[in-house]
Amino acid sequence: MSNTKIKSAIISVFNKEGLAPIVKKLDNQGVKIYSTGGTESFIKDLGISVERVEDLTSYPSILGGRVKTLHPKVFGGILNRSENTEDQNQLKKFEIPSFDLVMVDLYPFEETVANGGSHEEIIEKIDIGGISLIRAAAKNYNDVMLISSRDQYADFLELLNNQEGTTSLEQRKQYAKAAFNVSSHYDTHIFNYFNQGETPVFKQSIPTAQVLRYGENPHQEGVFYGDLEGIFDKLHGKELSYNNLLDVDAAVCLMEDFKNDAPTFAILKHNNACGLATRDTLLQAYKDALAGDPVSAFGGILIANKEIDVDTAALINDLFCEVVIAPQFDAKALEILKSKKNRIILVQKAIELPKQQFRTILNGVLAQDRDAITETVDAFETVTHLAPTAAQKEDLVFANKLVKHTKSNTIVLAKNGQLLASGTGQTSRVDALNQAIHKAKSFNFDLKGAVMASDAFFPFPDCVEIANKEGINTVVQPGGSIKDKHSIEYCDANKMAMVFTGNRHFKH
Numbered sequence: 001m002s003n004t005k006i007k008s009a010i011i012s013v014f015n016k017e018g019l020a021p022i023v024k025k026l027d028n029q030g031v032k033i034y035s036t037g038g039t040e041s042f043i044k045d046l047g048i049s050v051e052r053v054e055d056l057t058s059y060p061s062i063l064g065g066r067v068k069t070l071h072p073k074v075f076g077g078i079l080n081r082s083e084n085t086e087d088q089n090q091l092k093k094f095e096i097p098s099f100d101l102v103m104v105d106l107y108p109f110e111e112t113v114a115n116g117g118s119h120e121e122i123i124e125k126i127d128i129g130g131i132s133l134i135r136a137a138a139k140n141y142n143d144v145m146l147i148s149s150r151d152q153y154a155d156f157l158e159l160l161n162n163q164e165g166t167t168s169l170e171q172r173k174q175y176a177k178a179a180f181n182v183s184s185h186y187d188t189h190i191f192n193y194f195n196q197g198e199t200p201v202f203k204q205s206i207p208t209a210q211v212l213r214y215g216e217n218p219h220q221e222g223v224f225y226g227d228l229e230g231i232f233d234k235l236h237g238k239e240l241s242y243n244n245l246l247d248v249d250a251a252v253c254l255m256e257d258f259k260n261d262a263p264t265f266a267i268l269k270h271n272n273a274c275g276l277a278t279r280d281t282l283l284q285a286y287k288d289a290l291a292g293d294p295v296s297a298f299g300g301i302l303i304a305n306k307e308i309d310v311d312t313a314a315l316i317n318d319l320f321c322e323v324v325i326a327p328q329f330d331a332k333a334l335e336i337l338k339s340k341k342n343r344i345i346l347v348q349k350a351i352e353l354p355k356q357q358f359r360t361i362l363n364g365v366l367a368q369d370r371d372a373i374t375e376t377v378d379a380f381e382t383v384t385h386l387a388p389t390a391a392q393k394e395d396l397v398f399a400n401k402l403v404k405h406t407k408s409n410t411i412v413l414a415k416n417g418q419l420l421a422s423g424t425g426q427t428s429r430v431d432a433l434n435q436a437i438h439k440a441k442s443f444n445f446d447l448k449g450a451v452m453a454s455d456a457f458f459p460f461p462d463c464v465e466i467a468n469k470e471g472i473n474t475v476v477q478p479g480g481s482i483k484d485k486h487s488i489e490y491c492d493a494n495k496m497a498m499v500f501t502g503n504r505h506f507k508h
């Protein structure tokens, strides 16, 4: 069968929004419509004639709607092959009407779980008849056109208008493919619900994807599986690249830990912050973030925890930067930022970051819980004779939040709510510290009175010794080394204060 005209339809949809113009069109085109309870009432209320599935099957909907369409008169009508004489003879013999359109929108299982429904509510949202209608119609795409989700209503209406109710074999096959995407996604969520806390099985389904210009490098292909629209409103600029997405992820996760703080601005390069400052105004926060490393900031990813105002936008405009992210933009600020054609401007929606993270390795996937610990001053255990002052504690919290979002091994140096420099992704902690000191000095920062944060414990006192020589006098680290006391003794002998958090923050 190639091109076929829709003559009869079975419609059973949970979400009726957007259905009215479709059934009106089908009615205009002379299509005979069969439908289940709620859908049938909806269609009847539009003044459109509709047959009850109950009349076709001679059974009412039973068991509280658990069985409505599960009947040979329905499934025979969908699964029969138009070019198979035996099939057609059996339709006649058992008085089964043939359907050439099936429209389904499944019970909202995923949403019911996400909204914290009770176990009983969730179980009742496991669609049986709908998923069977989808499976049957998709199998018989040769003869049957299938709409398997509300997400397809708009496209289908367009198709009905443009092709006067005719569908091609290729179109039906495409919709069948889309249907198996819908049904497998649905079943993945059901399985994961049942499998919570049980034997780990890696079963994920992300039905939306975006083909990227390329991967990490132009000779690598890249795809993003996900839904950026759920997280951002993109107001301007070119398509996000693979590397942009990695940086945007790092920026959003970093700012998540500063979102409730005073105005904070961060500049990131290659997933690490090269500038970050918290100030009374966003303008000052931007200036001091940029001062952290104006060289690395070129081509960076910018993120703010407050609305970007005109003055800040005017200053940002002097910098070549790939992406600017904020919860809001002042209208005039937006105009200024849009003056650069390619600059990507994203409004970040209120989001909840996934609790689990995945990455591929070798022939498998590593999964872990997101690092959800963010220490406040209450988490600090002072282990030296000297305790940090209240202001130093604030800087320790600030530096420790940064360390959590910087590639290991890392040391972060900060003072007065400003990132002075960090050592990132080094093979030793001493290298990380030396890198940070070198960088801070190259931008003329005075390290006297700065604080040092380390992502993991100090097995030797070498880091506190180097820090002390530069006037860095306050330290936050997880603690937990059998040789902790060497670092503590050095600090005590040199009037340094050190606190332990008890939590390591590796980021590989």
Ligand SMILES: NC(=O)c1ncn([C@@H]2O[C@H](COP(=O)(O)O)[C@@H](O)[C@H]2O)c1NC=O
Pocket: 012, 013, 014, 015, 035, 036, 037, 038, 039, 040, 065, 066, 067, 068, 069, 070, 104, 105, 106, 107, 126, 127, 128, 129, 130, 131
């Ligand atoms: N039990 C069945 O035979 C059955 N047949 C269709 N459904 C679902 O019932 C819903 C539509 O119901 P109504 O037309 O009564 O509003 C759709 O989400 C459809 O997927 C069924 N419900 C659940 O399995």
